[in-house]
Amino acid sequence: MTAEGTLARFREYMVGPARFMNLLTCFELGIIDALRANPGMTAAELGTVVGATPAAVEQLLFLLVKEGFVAYDEASGAYTLDTLAEVPEAELKGVVDFMHFIKVVTLRQLFYLTESVRTGKLVGLREFYGFEGTLYEAAATHKDIGDPWSRVMNATTARIDPWFFDNIDVPSGARVLDLAGNTGLGAIHTYKRKASPGLRVTTFDLPEREEDCLKNFREHGVEEHCSFIGGNVFDSIPKGFDVVLIKHFIDMWDKDDVLKIFECVNQSLEVGGQVHILVPIYPENVKDTDNYTIDFFPSFFLGCSMGYGGPQKLSVYRSWLEEAGFTVTQAIPKDPADLPPYALPVQAILSATKTA
Numbered sequence: 001m002t003a004e005g006t007l008a009r010f011r012e013y014m015v016g017p018a019r020f021m022n023l024l025t026c027f028e029l030g031i032i033d034a035l036r037a038n039p040g041m042t043a044a045e046l047g048t049v050v051g052a053t054p055a056a057v058e059q060l061l062f063l064l065v066k067e068g069f070v071a072y073d074e075a076s077g078a079y080t081l082d083t084l085a086e087v088p089e090a091e092l093k094g095v096v097d098f099m100h101f102i103k104v105v106t107l108r109q110l111f112y113l114t115e116s117v118r119t120g121k122l123v124g125l126r127e128f129y130g131f132e133g134t135l136y137e138a139a140a141t142h143k144d145i146g147d148p149w150s151r152v153m154n155a156t157t158a159r160i161d162p163w164f165f166d167n168i169d170v171p172s173g174a175r176v177l178d179l180a181g182n183t184g185l186g187a188i189h190t191y192k193r194k195a196s197p198g199l200r201v202t203t204f205d206l207p208e209r210e211e212d213c214l215k216n217f218r219e220h221g222v223e224e225h226c227s228f229i230g231g232n233v234f235d236s237i238p239k240g241f242d243v244v245l246i247k248h249f250i251d252m253w254d255k256d257d258v259l260k261i262f263e264c265v266n267q268s269l270e271v272g273g274q275v276h277i278l279v280p281i282y283p284e285n286v287k288d289t290d291n292y293t294i295d296f297f298p299s300f301f302l303g304c305s306m307g308y309g310g311p312q313k314l315s316v317y318r319s320w321l322e323e324a325g326f327t328v329t330q331a332i333p334k335d336p337a338d339l340p341p342y343a344l345p346v347q348a349i350l351s352a353t354k355t356a
Helices: 003-029 031-037 043-050 053-069 088-112 112-121 123-129 137-138 143-166 185-194 207-219 254-267 293-305 314-323
Strands: 070-074 078-081 175-179 200-205 226-230 241-247 269-282 326-334 344-354
Touching: 003 031, 003 088, 031 043, 031 078, 031 143, 031 269, 043 053, 053 293, 070 112, 078 254, 088 112, 088 123, 088 143, 088 293, 112 123, 112 143, 112 293, 123 137, 137 143, 137 293, 143 185, 143 269, 175 185, 175 254, 185 226, 185 241, 200 207, 207 226, 207 314, 241 254, 254 269, 254 314, 269 314, 269 326, 314 326, 314 344
Parallel strands: 175 200, 175 241, 200 226, 241 269
Antiparallel strands: 070 078, 269 344, 326 344
16 A cells, blocks of 8 residues: 555544544434434424524534435435435444443543553543543443443343353253353343253352342342352352353453463363353454454553453464363354444354363
């Protein structure tokens, strides 16, 4: 690529945040909903409905007309949904939820990405919220962060869990530990999808998650089969389990901490016990232009989530499991063709056995 071509690519990065907020604002103002309900509205009519001046509405809609999301009739001055009209409302809501998550959780904090990388701490959370800690700790006390994060995580879990459980083995009557299982949704899914006589599923997470977790077990009618243990994975992991599940967690840490977790899991399992891991991965070829995991997750983890960590290639996770004393039995990535077109992470399953 020539120098001119390289510089031209910078233009896509320079306009990226502006385009993102322009599009999201059209949803947040209610412009898209108004056009869906009443096609053929002018900028003046839209302005009256959404509480903005006609000139501001027109400015925002220039981009959406350019992108083909909205159509404009020169003769009447009326706007209608173009390609957006073809997208089911439920699916579009999922996209908007994710965009709102990006706005609230990432854009603000990423203003301080450089400082976060230098310090290894989330400077954005400190500057905006006076909070020292991780996104997951902040989400528990700051509703404006916690609500959009929870919506996106719950939607991701609901979408990926069926594939995960279809591809792992949980022996009949097994004792299962859901590591860092948050408020119990993973344990609930485990029991309902892998139910067998004597199956017991235990959520292991920070003690402050216990109340919400047990409440979720009661509401889903699994309190007799699911339980909670409070603790920290870096202190100790409960022993005597046949299966350990690690979902949406390993990518939060760098290599040394991941190896500590794997080694502690190895100690918690009986010989022949299995660990099943669900984790977003980077493509083996980082120049794969169809994979957007690399576009999003490095800055998310370094500037918004932890101040460190981030996904790895599937081959890297496999080598770390082997280094921790496991025998890897399967390593399968999710087919991107099976994901919604707007999905960012590509997930993978790694299964391994404790052999000694």
